[in-house]
Amino acid sequence: MSLPDQENIEFQRVRRNLTALIDFSKHINASLDIDFTLNNLLLSCFGKFLTSRGMVVLLRDQKMQIVASKGIPKDILDKFPPEITPESPDISSQVECFCSASRLLCQPILIGNQPIGYILLGEKFNKQPYTEEEIDFLKVILNIAATAIQNSMMIADLKNLNRRLDSKVNRLNSLFELSKEFGILTEEERIGKLLSYSLLGHFLNSHYAVIYFSDGKLRVLHSTIPKKVIQENFQLNAFIHFSEPLVGNELALVFPLLAELHFEVAVPMVHQKETKGMLLLGPKLDKSIYNTEDIEFITSFVSLAVISLENRRLFREALEKQRLEEELQIAQQIQKNLLPKEIPVYPGFEFAALTIPSKHVGGDYYDIIKLNEEKLCFAIADVSGKGVPASLLMANLQAFLKSICKKEEPIGQATALINDLVAENTSDGRFITFFWSYLDILNKKLTYVNAGHNPPLLFRNNSLTYLDKGGIILGVMRTLVPYSVDEVELQSGDCILMFTDGVTEAKNTDDNEYSDERLEKFFINHSSISARDLVRAILQDLQLFTAGAAQSDDITILVIKVL
């Protein structure tokens, strides 16, 4: 072969190489798709070096990962990356170690002087080793490819990041939408449904339960398993200390039955540090597991729901309370109507009365009933307890009294009858202290029975008498011993004060009681003024004493004065 021929062949070879390089560089930069770029790189090497095996590993998340491979048997691929050993402490020596073991040629893909990855190529078809020239050529190809690979990796990372951002935005949008919607929904069931469906959409699952603890019971708001299964198998007590989300094995450990029902996540609904319910989710249908971010997202959803549920409950309670208040006001009005509308006026006498209930409806009662033209009935009573139950019993007593007065029975027998009726009508240990009397206007005679009531005071000639004859308080038992009856011949200047323990037991801010002594002393000192003024004066003195303290019991005062 002549020299020019040889030169010509050499020239042709270099030209081929150059053309191949130009062609390669054109194609490799044409796409930003990493798979396309690596595929192109491997195939170009296969064509150039006549080999059919090769792979590319790249440094990602601080680890060498296989990103493309062709023709390499799976058992070899499975050995990558090799274990870190004292002989191959860093990544590059690890790769080299893997290559010599698998009889692969290894060349770094360099950016600057830093390897971003390696190309690993198998034996050539002709079984010859790679020549120095071929390795040089490979280096040039890798130089060109390095930038393209880095660019497409960055694009892939960006795309990934963008997708994650989109996903975050999507989750935030959902939260925002739910926070608006939860404010509007009125039924708990609809809140449960919106919560569970929204989570189904986000996590590709189809198994769920939203359980709300209300009135000490487990209330299933929305669920794929029958409500009965939950209500029959679980007790509320089991969940009151459940305050942190449980996932997978943790859930199976703490609540094995929930895991048996195919739930994988349980998130408590916590409101003001109390567990008010829980959300259960089954596995995702794409088989991926719930990560910390997922659980945080679910927790935010659940928090929104529980705030909405609790607000609704508080609102309903407030409504209920308002309704009760209104009913109490009506009851108070009814009770007020039960009391005498006007105090009768008779020559030679002065009557006055006053009652102040402690909270809306009370257990105090007084009455002045006209039996006939010459006879009046005065009654004062204190039903044990307060509020609606006491006032109901008081209304009862008033009804008995009104009908018995119509019969004009002797007061002793009448008291026995009233006691029997009250005893029949009370079952919960309630009782009534009761004092009543018939006043004979013409003969100025007072006939009375005291059934355990604070003895009324009779003031006559600078001395006090207690009107305490009678018997047992009403309602405790049926009448076994007849009530004693006492008669008082009234004289001009006599003054009788009837009251309930709301007067004598009224407390001041130092927790001291107004006391019988103070009432008696005040009564003695003021017995000369008119009945109406006396009632007012006692009330004023009482208010002076209790100044600032809350009224804890009903206050009732009734005065009869003989002119």
Add this chain to the structure above:
Amino acid sequence: MAEFQTSIQDIDDLTIIHLNGYIDAHTYPMLEEAFTNQVERSRYKLVVDFTNIKYINSAGLGVFMAFIETMRGNAGDIKLAAMQPNVFNIFDLLGFPLLYEIFPTVEEAIQKFTNNNEAAS
């Protein structure tokens, strides 16, 4: 507030659910109802036409999850079709393409059902 409507079209054993408007926290119960109705009618092969859907929220997506097992359990399926890019993006983000077949047009979705039927017979 007619923000969302559905209409139903039966072709042989296929049912096409045409959706129109916005699927949000107000309207998703209507979508749910549309699916419930199909279950009651024992219609399990469904193509959902998204041509006129402008927005879908996660609760709307949840409706598809709530019914997919019922449909597939009865030899049917829910195939999704003709989504606008922003709507497809929401489905894609949450991984729906893994579990659902999504077609560019309603015709292609119908074709897929028909092919399956022929293959089965």
